[in-house]
Amino acid sequence: MLLRPQLPIYKNGGDFRHVLQRCSEFFMLCKRLIKKKELLDYCAQRQGRGKANALRALNYATGRTENGGEAYALGVMLDGGLAQPSLQEEITYPFDLGHRDRVDFAWHTREGHLIVAELDGRVKYRDPSMFRGGDLSATIIAEKEREERIRLVADEVVRFSFREAMERQPLIRKLIHAGVPVNGAL
Numbered sequence: 001m002l003l004r005p006q007l008p009i010y011k012n013g014g015d016f017r018h019v020l021q022r023c024s025e026f027f028m029l030c031k032r033l034i035k036k037k038e039l040l041d042y043c044a045q046r047q048g049r050g051k052a053n054a055l056r057a058l059n060y061a062t063g064r065t066e067n068g069g070e071a072y073a074l075g076v077m078l079d080g081g082l083a084q085p086s087l088q089e090e091i092t093y094p095f096d097l098g099h100r101d102r103v104d105f106a107w108h109t110r111e112g113h114l115i116v117a118e119l120d121g122r123v124k125y126r127d128p129s130m131f132r133g134g135d136l137s138a139t140i141i142a143e144k145e146r147e148e149r150i151r152l153v154a155d156e157v158v159r160f161s162f163r164e165a166m167e168r169q170p171l172i173r174k175l176i177h178a179g180v181p182v183n184g185a186l
Contacts, residue, residue, distance in 0.1 A: 069119050070104055073165040080172040083107060083181040085117070093149040101146050103154075107180050113155040115178050118147075120161050155179075 065071040065087055078084060085105035091114075093099035105117040124130045124139060132138040151157050156178040164170040176182065 067121075069121065069162045069165070073117075073119055073160070073162070073171065074105070076165050076168050076171055077105070077175065077180075080168065081182050082172065082175055083183050085180075091116075091150060091153050093153065095152075099149055101150055103150060106154075109179060109181060113179060114153065115156045115158070115175075115180055116150055116154040117158040117160060117175060117178075117180075118150075119165070120159050 065074055070087075074085070074087070085107050087105065088102045089106040090100050090102050091106075093101070103116045104119050107115045109115065124143070125136065128134065128136075130139070132142050147157070158174050158178045160171050160174060164174070
């Protein structure tokens with residue numbers, strides 16, 4: 001197995017959030033080529049100061065985060081002691097079963113509540129290739145309609161920026177305030 005050049009997780013091994021981001025991105029790229037158990041076994045055999053964080057991150061790396069920002073935010077959430085969310089969960093709008101929206105992060109509490117968190121990306125508003133029908137205003141309206149459908153299904157919806165994830169505490173405080181379960185230190 002020739003992973004060493006492609007596996008950057010040991011090079012700068014310290015910060016769990018960065019390690020999880022790298023593991024998630026790497027796993028997303030190669031999940032069709034290698035089984036997660038093989039990757040865990042490979043990492044377990046390696047030495048280095050980032051080994052513990054790499055193994056921990058690989059346990060959470062599902063390949064389901066859609067970008068590095070989501071992977072980093074997931075690392076912040078887990079490192080901050082929050083319960084592991086469901087990633088890219090599909091929510092069905094009950095008034096029109098044809099509308100299904102995927103959310104970045106979702107938690108189902110013991111009390112039966114659904115808490116959703118969405119990373120606010122800006123690229124969909126800046127990159128014309130991502131505009132709905134080539135139209136920025138149509139893109140904004142579609143996003144507002146999507147959020148309204150989600151808000152009618154979820155008990156709490158938290159929107160956050162990548163800056164809040166980078167600063168860590170603003171994101172964690174928002175999620176705790178919304179009722180996301182806390183696991184304690186991981």
